[in-house]
Amino acid sequence: MGAALPVVRALRGFLPERAILHEEEDTRPYECDGLTAYRQLPMVVALPETEEQVRRILETCSSMKIPVVPRGAGTGLSGGALPPGDGVLLSMAKFMRVLRIDPLARLAVVQPGVRNAVVSELAAPFGLYYAPDPSSQIACTIGGNVAENSGGVHCLKYGLTLHNVLGVRGLTIDGEPLQLGGEAPDAPGYDLLALAVGSEVMLFVVTEVTLKLLPKPQCARVIMASFDDVEKAGAAVADVIAAGIVPAGLEMMDRPATRAVEQFVQAGYDLEAAAILLCESDGTPEEVEDEIARMKTVLQRGGATRMTVSRDEDERLRFWSGRKSAFPAVGRISPDYYCMDGTIPRKGLGEVLRFIAAMEKKYGLRCPNVFHAGDGNLHPLILFDANNADELHRTELFAAEVLEKCVEVGGTITGEHGVGVEKINQMCVQFRPAELELFHAVKRAFDPHGLLNPGKAVPTLARCAEYGRMRVHGGQLPHPELPRF
């Protein structure tokens, strides 16, 4: 506790006692985010309620050279909000106000602690909604969504967080205010808003977000199509795109995933199918009818063995409920699961799925797959028992191999969950030293002393050299050009 005292004393100068947690019983709930494999007790948790308090916390920490890690709802899956053992965890949970909904301008101005689903609920009376819908949308916050550039199941047609954020306001680590983007399009200068979204809070702390609202489609229907072969289902996805259709949602689940889900939510999935596709159309009733008919024809030709079209909104939501609860459902059939997040060009799907199947054998672990098929974002879920140290170790190796395979087929190690602490080694595989150096320089442009979320998202070159040594295969280093220390 002794170590906490100077910063606690400093924070007490402007924060009420209830906004400072430093006893273990109070800080324990903050020791991890959604990636529970990594835990660290924060030295102090600060719970500010005003932007001025955030500014003073940052100013204080900056002058004392104490690291700061911001946190929203803690639902992140890559350890991005893993606390600093020697610093302040800055909880933005009290920033829960929706400041303005402007139906004519089609935008909402919200504080970062507002939950994702709340925005659409409040916009609904105006016939509007906020498009990005990550599976955790009832819990995750807009601030977290901005940090991770969260996606969801409707990204192919409606984009990611970055396509739906008009502007952010925030504070640098030194407490200086900045405004990026805004209600007017195309802000002058460099597109710093693009850097900010998905930056994993490495650059500055977001205190206010302006979101784009879209008109709610009049109706939506979803086709559930069964396939007797996973690769056929993958090919059918390409066929839909080739037919000039951009479905509102296009998701795939393999049989192990549908079986896990069905026990949990009874979504009505075809459990005999090797894979199912969920293809959604939205628009006017005429548009939807037309598009559903076209998609059915394409899927039929692509070898669908069974197709069911949602008859009403209840059934449509039931079909989606299975997909959206895939993670917790898998959590019920295994003591633990490890969710991956690679993205690949769709054409690499067959190759990657065969690779995953081979890895299941190699490591003796099961791995159901859910897949944002429309945009190539895979979420293989490795099932393991964390109490078994060897299983945990095998899981990590399994995951690393799959992510590196994603890079090999032209994809990326993370589509929407972020690098955090989890995938920091794989960054060494995806990027070369000069690129990583530039990322560090980008961070320094905002945070010269590296106090904001230190050690996350971008590995040091020394770390990459170390990782390279660990994964030497057949005497061949993956990046011979890397300096070896």
Add this chain to the structure above:
Amino acid sequence: MIESFAKSIRDAAARGRALRLRGGGTKDFYGNALRGDVLDTRGHAGIVTYEPTELVVTARCGTLLSDLEKTLDENHQCLPFEPPHFGTGATLGGCVAAGLSGPRRASAGALRDFVLGVKLIDGRGQPLSFGGQVMKNVAGYDVSRLVAGSLGTLGLIAEVSLKLVPKPQAETSLRLEAPQARALELMNRWAGQPLAITATAWHDGELSVRLSGSDAGVRAAVAKIGGAALDASFWNGIREQSAPFFSGTEPLWRLSVPSTSPPLELQGEPLIEWHGALRWLKSTDDAKKIRDMARRVKGHATLFRAADKTPGCFSPLEPVLERVHRQLKSAFDPAGIFNPGRMYPEL
């Protein structure tokens, strides 16, 4: 070709000589005064990969925008942001560096929204790769979108990957009579409804609307909006600034404002796009007055075309942002050789 670019860049950096990165030169008019020895990017041309079912194209910087669009068109796909060419020689690299979007921007998104990855040569002559060819990618900072619209001040954009969309099944355009305030209200109201609107423009009492999408969607929107049929070539005239409004010698301002801002009380002739968010203004009014007005409604004003660019083409940055800009510039281009001063004097 990459190696030859890299060598020119290393030489220029060593000698501290400015380089003017240039494709077809169709956007030479845009931004502040041009400086430096021309580094012509047109030799590095051609589509690298294009698989229509991936909805992604990767092409080299010198690829003619018209060639690229022709290939996409043959596959019933298009660049969703409808970029202006401003001349037959427009290249993909210049298009991305300028970061300009056309009439469809308000409904489909901006150029930067569709950039998935870039290969960039930085000011040290290092080839770097950011982003990729997939739609979801959060590994590392989004440098590819940062360089979109950076006017070549951060590096030579050697190759770009872009997300595509299928061409709409049906398209039709309409024209209605409406005074400016009423037109602004209509554009914003319609944009909040599930109508297949992909462009709006208002000029001199006439409101033009383009509808694109499925046959059923377009039919439903036509019934809702009404008005008389308008030839589709109208939008080309707006995008390419070949419409009569854009002729003349007065300075042309591009005011970017919240779409619901009322008619701006400025001297000169306006033309409005993007549901009210983009307001072109032909005006000889004082630059400070125009910028103050833009700032008052929380927007900004760019001196888009003018013989005299003394006031600076782009709205000045706040001090904190200016500092971040300078630091980013020196991270990418430590010798300060790429298009110096084209965006801001200090970059």
